[in-house]
Amino acid sequence: xxxxxxxxxxxxxxxxxxxxxxxxxxxxGVNLAVASGQFVALxxxxxxxxxxxxxxxxxxxxxxxxxxxxxxxxxxxMDDQALTLWRQQEVxxxxxxxxxxxxxxxxxxxxxxxxxxxxxxxQRKDQAMHYLEQVGLSKWAxxxxxxxxxxxxxxxxIARALANQPKIILADEATGELDFETAHEILQLFRTxxxxxxxxxxxxSHDNLVxxxxxxxxxxxxxxxxxxxxx
Ligand code: ADP
Ligand code: MG
Numbered sequence: 097x098x099x100x101x102x103x104x105x106x107x108x109x110x111x112x113x114x115x116x117x118x119x120x121x122x123x124x125g126v127n128l129a130v131a132s133g134q135f136v137a138l139x140x141x142x143x144x145x146x147x148x149x150x151x152x153x154x155x156x157x158x159x160x161x162x163x164x165x166x167x168x169x170x171x172x173x174m175d176d177q178a179l180t181l182w183r184q185q186e187v188x189x190x191x192x193x194x195x196x197x198x199x200x201x202x203x204x205x206x207x208x209x210x211x212x213x214x215x216x217x218x219q220r221k222d223q224a225m226h227y228l229e230q231v232g233l234s235k236w237a238x239x240x241x242x243x244x245x246x247x248x249x250x251x252x253x254i255a256r257a258l259a260n261q262p263k264i265i266l267a268d269e270a271t272g273e274l275d276f277e278t279a280h281e282i283l284q285l286f287r288t289x290x291x292x293x294x295x296x297x298x299x300x301s302h303d304n305l306v307x308x309x310x311x312x313x314x315x316x317x318x319x320x321x322x323x324x325x326x327x
Contacts, residue, residue, distance in 0.1 A: 102165065103264055103296030104130040104153060109162035111148050111319075122148040123159070124319040130312075132167075132263070135290040135297045137306040140316035146300035149316070150266045153298065155183040167263045184213040188257025188295075190267035194249040196241040196256075202228060203237040206256045213260045227255040230292075231285060247278035251285065258289060265290075267299040276305075283309040 111123040122145045130136050138146050151157035153164055155171055164171045166186065174182060189195075196205050203224055210220040228237050231251040241249050250270065257265050267286070271279040287309050290297045299306060307313055315322050 101131070102129050103132045103134070103167055104128070104298065105165040106149075106153065107163045107165075109149070109152060109159040109164060111145075111152060111157070112160045122319055123152070125162070126316075126319070126321055128314055128321060130264075130296045130298060132296055133291055133294045134311045135287050135309065136299070136312045136314060137310040138298055138300045138314050138316055139302060139306070140300075141302060144316045145319040146316055147268055148319075150268050150298065150300055153264070154187045154189060154266045155179045185260060186263050188260065188262040188265040190250070190253050190257050190265060190270045192269040192272040194241070194246075194253045194273075196249055196252055198241050201238050201240055202233060202244070202252045202255075205241075205252055206259050209256050209259050215260070223259050223261070224255070227258040228252070230258065230289065231255045245278070246274050247281060250274065250278075250282050254282075254285060254289065258293065258295075261293070262295060265295055265297045267297060269300055269302075271299075271301065271303060271305070279303070279305055 106126055106128045109123050109126045113120040113122055126149060138149065140146050148157065152159050153166065171179065200208065206224040206228060207220050210223060215223070225234065225237065228234055231254050233248065233251050233255065236244060236248060271282055274282060283306060286297050286299065289295065315324050
């Protein structure tokens, strides 16, 4: 298969943590492919390796073995500096606890990402406002996280992840802190932004809710993607 046609292409990835007691094999040879515009769920119990896999795909960690291509770029060929730069420019991250800075407004939280990625001032302002609008929060731009609901805070985090116009968004348990109804809204929003912006979104979750919204469910068990029998 041509790597360049895929947003995310993971080949035989192993990740072994060297701990004092015994090595932990967190990923045992993972293969997966996600195309642009696809919203994909990575399902699995706690400890199955979801966070480890997302971290490897997002360049926060490196596999012990195997290869990862994002939009045709081989992550293993980049040195640490190149990988950091690549991550700032091409990847959006979303976390369970939103990860917003409490003293900054919604706008400033989004704009900070663009500062870190060294976007020029004008573009920072335009893009921050554009993506706050896309998540339905233009009127909340000047509010701080503590003035917002959990769902609104997660929307800010989504705007922040979108702001640098990444090729992929990696969302780790992004609905884990939200009530049922809000989780539905956020999943619908993920689906919309994946399609509208042609971004591949990989969402790690153990929630059955996700199946209604995603294009594909990948099941991770003990560090391996498994086929669940249909029915
Ligand atoms: P999940 O996100 O699905 O809960 P993780 O990727 O966090 O799974 O963890 C997968 C396995 O790797 C678990 O057994 C976990 O204990 C282990 N693990 C995760 N991070 C580390 C680490 N830094 N050092 C050692 N073991 C780790
Ligand atoms: Mg995890």
